[in-house]
Amino acid sequence: MPDRPEAPAARALAWLYSPRALREPLATLFALEREIGESLRPGLDTQLAHARLAWWREECERSTQARPSHPLTRELGALFAASGLAPPAGLAGLVDIAVWDLAAATFGTRRELEGYCERWSAAMIEPAVQLAAPAAAAEPARALGRSLREIELLLSLASDARLGRLRLSLDELERAPATAEELAQPPWPAALAELVRARHRQARAALEASVAALPPLAQPPLRGLIVWAAVRRAHSRRAERRLPRASLSREHHAPLDGWCAWRAARRADAGRGFPRNHTAGPAELAGRVIAITGAGSGLGRAVALACARHQASVIVVGRNAPALEAVHAEIAAAGQPEASIALLDLEKAVARDYEALAHAVLERYGRLDGLLHNAGLLGTLTPIEHYDVPTWCRVLHVNLTAAFVLTQVLLPALKKSADASLVFTASSVGRRGRAYWGAYAVSKFAVEGLAQVLAAELENVSHVRVNTLNPGRARTAMRRQAYPAEDLESLPPPDSLTGPYIALLGPASRGVTGQAFDAQTPGGAAGPGSSARRSA
Secondary structure (H helix, E strand, O other): OOOOOOOOHHHHHHHHOOOHHHHHHHHHHHHHHHHHHHHHOOOOOHHHHHHHHHHHHHHHHHHHOOOOOOHHHHHHHHHHHHOOOOOOOOOHHHHHHHHHHHOOOOOOOHHHHHHHHHHHHHHHHHHHHHHHOOOOOHHHHHHHHHHHHHHHHHOOHHHHHHOOOOOOOHHHHHHOOOOHHHHOOOOOOHHHHHHHHHHHHHHHHHHHHHHHOOOHHHOOOOHHHHHHHHHHHHHHHHHHHHOOOOOOOOOOOOOOHHHHHHHHHHHHHHOOOOOOOOOOOOOOOOOOEEEEEOOOOHHHHHHHHHHHHOOOEEEEEEOOHHHHHHHHHHHHHOOOOOOEEEEOOOOOOOHHHHHHHHHHHHHHHOOOOEEEEOOOOOOOOOOHHHOOHHHHHHHHHHHHHHHHHHHHHHHHHHHOOOOEEEEEEOOHHHOOOOOOOHHHHHHHHHHHHHHHHHHHHHOOOOOEEEEEEEOOOOOOHHHHHHOOOOOHHHOOOHHHOOHHHHHHHOHHHOOOOOEEEEOOOHHHOOOOOOOOOOOO
16 A cells, blocks of 8 residues: 555545544555556456456455455455454445446436445545544435535536546536536536536535534544545635536645644644543553553542443553552442552652563553553642752653653553553643743643644554543542632532543544543533542
8 A cells, every 4th residue: 555645636635634543545556546547547348347346346345355456455354453353344435436327327316326435435535534543423424425426526527528437417417407518518508507506515414414423532533534624615616606608627726735734733633622521431451551640549540430331441551559459449449440559659660660660561462552651740839949859750750751651661551552642640730821830831841742743753653542631620639729718519529520531531532632621511621630649
């Protein structure tokens, strides 16, 4: 499979802006589309074309049975197998539409045209969505592919009509009224131009609605498809403005396409929101091995118990042995997957302590699927001018340096996972500085930077994603230390804030990386990151 697909402009931009989980399947699907489409090459003997398509139909059937023979279908099958998914069932849709086009068949009704577009979607869009955002529902993906394909057909109306391929249904042409001959010879009569204008507008509206219907958390991993849709919408608007003349070319590449793609990618990343009330399935984390620092108390303890409830094998990391043993016992009493205890005092640990933990993880589990950095120190709320230097160093060491070292030694284990997630507990004061928060705020700013650097370094060379999550105000000892006069009972308990952590540590966030999330609405995120001296 080529690293960069030989694809037209819109597809090339889609590939360029895709995260790794989407980039690989898109490149393979584009190549498959091109290979099957070779059967329509002008001048190719018709019998040979039919023989090629018959072979490809058999190959698609072999692929659904997990025994493909072509390098491209083998590559696609390997991607699905690596994600624990069954082979895609809709690849034969590419053969169906090629047979249709080879016969220069017409669409008698609007429904037949939609069926043609749905077959293309089942082959091209739905497999990509399955791999990049498995939590996304099938219908929005199908609708996206259907409307995207219709826009592409509308952009080549005249050239396809000259080849005998009508991309408007006969019943629509009859109602216009218009003829197939007129479609092949623009500029078009007023009635036909009005029909084409209406179809462009309806297809764009359907495409916009399908993108909006994608789950918010699915939009970053699917940003390549969202870019593709945005570029094609722009092409559609330009084609509409040219009416009654036909579109300039099949691909409609324009200098502003790159700008359009960049804006769409930014919206997909920044405008996705976050599932603050994520409802995890009972076994959402089944089979995953997740390590959590500061797991003896506060938010770390709550997340550890929540991960175990959702069937993860949890490694509880901290410095307080009795507290960790209590968490371990609670997990065991509930009949959940057996947890492991890793004693590690982040303030005093030396290199051999970190290395021993990393060795133990690989020896017992062979990999690590999730790592939550939740341990932390608040320090003192003091003006920088008067801040105690030893306290400053302790806070920076526990909150930042220890997280860096632990990440470094555990990266080999994370890279052995097919779907690993690295999450840092963040804080609102680490995103906008606030007076007197001193070392704590500075350490949290640095954690955001560390996460961004890691995300950029790991995105296209591993299956490890990196994100930060600010849990907001919570009923914890750290909150009491920071706001001693506050009524803690008015704040949400830690176990009510675990949903977003499950979302980020589990398959729901596949493909989402380099993002900074909030577990509560901005009005509820006024205090420090979350739990008390979370390294308990």
